[in-house]
Amino acid sequence: MIRSDTESILxxxxxxxxxxxVDSAIASPLGSFASREHSAIRSQTESILxxxxVxxxxxxxxxxxxxxRREVEEDVIQELMESESRLKVVSIIGREGLGKTTxxxxxxxxxxxxxxxxxxxxxFVSIHYxxxxxxxxxxxxLMSSISEFEELSEEELKKKVAKRLKGKKYLVVLDxxxxxxxxxxxxxxxxxxxxxxxxxITSRIKEVAYYAGTALxxxxxxxxxxxxxxxxxxxxxxGEECPSDLEPLGRSIVKTCGGLPLxxxxxxxxxxxKEKSQREWSRIKEVxxxxxxxxxxxxxxxxxRYDNLPERLMPCFLYFGICPRDYVESxxxxxxxxxxxxEVFIH
Numbered sequence: 001m002i003r004s005d006t007e008s009i010l011x012x013x014x015x016x017x018x019x020x021x022v023d024s025a026i027a028s029p030l031g032s033f034a035s036r037e038h039s040a041i042r043s044q045t046e047s048i049l050x051x052x053x054v055x056x057x058x059x060x061x062x063x064x065x066x067x068x069r070r071e072v073e074e075d076v077i078q079e080l081m082e083s084e085s086r087l088k089v090v091s092i093i094g095r096e097g098l099g100k101t102t103x104x105x106x107x108x109x110x111x112x113x114x115x116x117x118x119x120x121x122x123x124f125v126s127i128h129y130x131x132x133x134x135x136x137x138x139x140x141x142l143m144s145s146i147s148e149f150e151e152l153s154e155e156e157l158k159k160k161v162a163k164r165l166k167g168k169k170y171l172v173v174l175d176x177x178x179x180x181x182x183x184x185x186x187x188x189x190x191x192x193x194x195x196x197x198x199x200x201i202t203s204r205i206k207e208v209a210y211y212a213g214t215a216l217x218x219x220x221x222x223x224x225x226x227x228x229x230x231x232x233x234x235x236x237x238x239g240e241e242c243p244s245d246l247e248p249l250g251r252s253i254v255k256t257c258g259g260l261p262l263x264x265x266x267x268x269x270x271x272x273x274k275e276k277s278q279r280e281w282s283r284i285k286e287v288x289x290x291x292x293x294x295x296x297x298x299x300x301x302x303x304x305r306y307d308n309l310p311e312r313l314m315p316c317f318l319y320f321g322i323c324p325r326d327y328v329e330s331x332x333x334x335x336x337x338x339x340x341x342x343e344v345f346i347h
Contacts, residue, residue: 094220097262222259
């Protein structure tokens, strides 16, 4: 809703420029002001939410702590690197907040993997899968420019992708795929020319993995109680011990996260900004336990952090929320700056 309303004001085209909508006499100084404000707001937002993107940053800290995650990472890499020539589909499965995307990104960026596959592509699929955008995103990974293809149909784009990958040794990551039907639609663009190519899938749905996979899926387990506590205290105390009078409360807070790294680090980031007292931690415990009764789970934990942002940072956070995941950062950051500028101008 917010995205469609905003696009109706600013336009959805990447070629859009703010100066074309605002008189040139005020666009430049106002844009300069917005840029400074944008940098300041982003800096402060990162200091509150953590410097890295929430989903990947939260899980990244867990990955560095947990031996089990490293073992899964090594096993997946080994399977991708096998000499078998036929196309193989490997899957990473787990609940929301377990760090599937973070793990897949680490594997994708691994030096051995990068050297093994001359042709690499990463596409975020999501529950809001749109075929044309999907194939354009794939082509964007494979070519320097795709402007000439933007008016092609879905089927024409699929053929372009298949032609581009034909005969090549490729690794394609399909991040967050939800339905077997989506796999049926995209697999025709991913040829098996017996070149040793691989497809890596992340999903919350095990049926998708078994349907698409030629190998058994890898499951990311939730954190146990001690791992959860270690991650929580590392985020808050940065290597120091948790005061003994706060530990029982802290462990109760951690239990509300259900062993999910994303929820643990999100909640720890909030706790770290609060007074380290029994009174404050008791209040957080009460709120976090109440949230566990809601079906939204992890997202409610993250919403708790949003609710504790300074008021002037909330619009900035929402502006960035308009941008779809894995979009080109420079364009979407510019959009956010323009939106901030509009708000300053209106008020």
